Amino acid sequence: MPTQQHDVLAELFRFSPRLAADLLVDTGVKLPELVRATDISESCTDLKTSEFASDRAVLLEFDEGRLGVVVEIQRAIDAEKHYSWPLYQATLRARQRCPATLLVIAPDPKVAEWCAEPIDTGHPDYVLRPVVLEPDQVPVMTDPESVAEDPALGILSAMYHSDGRRGEEVLQASWKATVVLAERNRELARRYYDYVGAVISDAARKFLENKMKTETRYYSEFFRNAEAKGKAEGKAEGKVELLLRILEARGIELTDEQRERICGSTDGAWLDELGRRAAVADSAEGLFD
Template identity: 45%
Template sequence: MTIDPEIARWCSRPIDTGHPGWILTPLVLGPEGVPVVTDAGQATAAPEVVVLSAMAHGQGDAAEAIGVAFLAAAAGLDQERRAMYGDLVLSSLNAAARRTLEAMMKAGYEFQSEFARSYVAKGKIEAKAQAVLAVLEARAIEVPAEVRERVLASTDLAELDRWIRRAAVISDARELLATNGS
């Protein structure tokens, strides 16, 4: 498999093995063998094909449409495949398509797929957890490993918001995890 048409042609040339009558013809998948998937329905029905489409055609004119189609398909994938496929798709798109998608996000675009929403939420959670630790460290409060691990493991935005406020007034990092007060 290759995204380069010339390499596909070169790799698909028959190979004479030297055995009479036995010539090996390699099976090669090049960009011309991969459909350009820009339809959300097609992408949802065959998410692996839209990933291949992004890899084969993500540098071309259809890159943005392929990326949007993938976001629709990602909603039906388990978290592990969503993450892996999403990374492959995003890394395969040209810079212009990525810029366009970023502009859509900045303009208040509401993500339609669970894939995109989950990554936005994950980013917010990670940022708030880092903010809790940054406040404690800025106040020169030692943060024990168990507190650091608990903060970084939290997935509750409301809890992290409480901890940010609490980090500004406590004198010992262990107080952060106390259940009384806010």
């Protein structure tokens, strides 16, 4: 089931598509000089059959060609990914008519180790080796100005390093970067702060909240926003629970992908619409038409 951390990490690549190129370089992949990075459709389904969709897809453009990047956020070991990941990579390659690679972000070290295992597709000499981001490939960002210049990378730095040896320095940079961003763009600052809070541990989040509360004048604005967001998410969770009960009562079965899509949503209006459809639909497909 998607979580707030999962969704925020995936959203980073829509927020900053060039992050895919930066991370591939950090993992040792050699790329030409980047001209353009574009967030593109992550859907891997061309017909109305079972829906397959990666977490994000990015198209990198260079002077001499293009590269598609499938981005997957993996928080647990899931053997099914050894079947869907080659599909994602092959579909993106075919759709964009260019080479494609698979980039996996797995915050848990044990899960990351599993993600890096080669995937034998069965075809001679075709073994998919996922590119997995390691903590030591993400810079420890302690300069607030640097974080403000590249908030997406700053969020990853906070996720990987806020509980480590230099965790306090990283968190200090995070809250100071929030202040720097607020002077330039309040909406971007709120978004950055919310994203950091979603990907770090409870202890790190508490430290960050205390810093914001005692050392910046932006506390009330940021936390009013966070509180309102929390209430909205709470309402969405209730709607998800009600919708699942309706579907269960009517004997409508969901695929894992469909269930994840519903459970990961915080869009109250969309969930309300699904609830209305669930009352008359004969199958799960009728919910999403």
